[in-house]
Amino acid sequence: NAGVTQTPKFQVLKTGQSMTLQCAQDMNHEYMSWYRQDPGMGLRLIHYSVGAGITDQGEVPNGYNVSRSTTEDFPLRLLSAAPSQTSVYFCASSTSPSGRADTQYFGPGTRLTVL
Amino acid sequence: AQSVSQHNHHVILSEAASLELGCNYSYGGTVNLFWYVQYPGQHLQLLLKYFSGDPLVKGIKGFEAEFIKSKFSFNLRKPSVQWSDTAEYFCAVATDKLIFGTGTRLQVFP
Numbered sequence: 001n002a003g004v005t006q007t008p009k010f011q012v013l014k015t016g017q018s019m020t021l022q023c024a025q026d027m028n029h030e031y032m033s034w035y036r037q038d039p040g041m042g043l044r045l046i047h048y049s050v051g052a053g054i055t056d057q058g059e060v061p062n063g064y065n066v067s068r069s070t071t072e073d074f075p076l077r078l079l080s081a082a083p084s085q086t087s088v089y090f091c092a093s094s095t096s097p098s099g100r101a102d103t104q105y106f107g108p109g110t111r112l113t114v115l
Numbered sequence: 116a117q118s119v120s121q122h123n124h125h126v127i128l129s130e131a132a133s134l135e136l137g138c139n140y141s142y143g144g145t146v147n148l149f150w151y152v153q154y155p156g157q158h159l160q161l162l163l164k165y166f167s168g169d170p171l172v173k174g175i176k177g178f179e180a181e182f183i184k185s186k187f188s189f190n191l192r193k194p195s196v197q198w199s200d201t202a203e204y205f206c207a208v209a210t211d212k213l214i215f216g217t218g219t220r221l222q223v224f225p
Binding site for chain 1: 151
């Protein structure tokens with residue numbers, strides 16, 4: 001049982017490049033979400049999913065896309081990276097199928113720098 | 116829309132001092148409430164949570180929090196802090212999604 005895994009751990013991009021941050025969980029959790037953490041701003045919700053095939057926007061969705069083709073995986077795509085997207089990204093999952101979040105299990109994070 | 120406020124951005128204490136971190140939320144319906152902790156270089160861990168029942172909840176490492184519905188508050192407390200409590204603390208509110216406050220950085224000096 002690996003919990004929530006994220007890859008890569010570190011990434012440097014140039015402005016305009018695209019990339020996908022991977023997130024996977026092996027706990028059969030229905031609810032998954034992506035957050036970005038910035039100094040003084042806490043964690044802000046980017047997108048979330050209440051089950052395979054269902055996604056919705058959080059607080060700061062612009063510039064990011066998500067999909068949920070399987071219960072296990074919830075990738076986050078940056079379409080055209082901007083310096084404002086420099087941040088630490090956390091993926092989380094929980095058992096709550098309705099999104100009424102039970103205890104969230106967090107991944108180790110991806111530190112992204114956009115030059 | 117739900118929101119969470121943590122008014123203490125940075126708290127500095129000496130060991131054995133008492134701690135109280137404020138958390139207020141805005142949402143008209145039923146909520147679930149959480150406190151998470153992030154130690155330096157680590158990811159978030161759950162300290163405690165409130166879903167229903169006794170409004171005074173106890174968590175790990177001697178932390179507790181009290182839900183006061185009339186004040187929309189869920190303050191975190193610890194009677195005597197230790198140097199190892201140095202970390203960032205996040206309050207969070209769950210309705211159909213989980214929203215975090217901006218965090219409180221706690222520094223405890225020996």
